[in-house]
Amino acid sequence: MASARIIDIIQRWHKAGYDTATTARLLKMDKREVQDIIDAETRPAPNKPAPPEFSDVPLF
DSSP states (O other), X not given: OOOHHHHHHHHHHHHXXXXXXXXHHHHTOOHXXXXXXXXXXXXXXXXXXXXXXXXXXXXX
């Protein structure tokens, strides 16, 4: 698991054009972990379902 600082570095380097292999080598991380962090940044956030509607109708 990467720290927030490492994740920030990976995202900045990716935006600057560094490839995954170079980033992984310089940070001494697995290439797949770096790619997963990059993919997580570009993945859209899941939609939150709407809360249920409540009524004031008595149940008893």
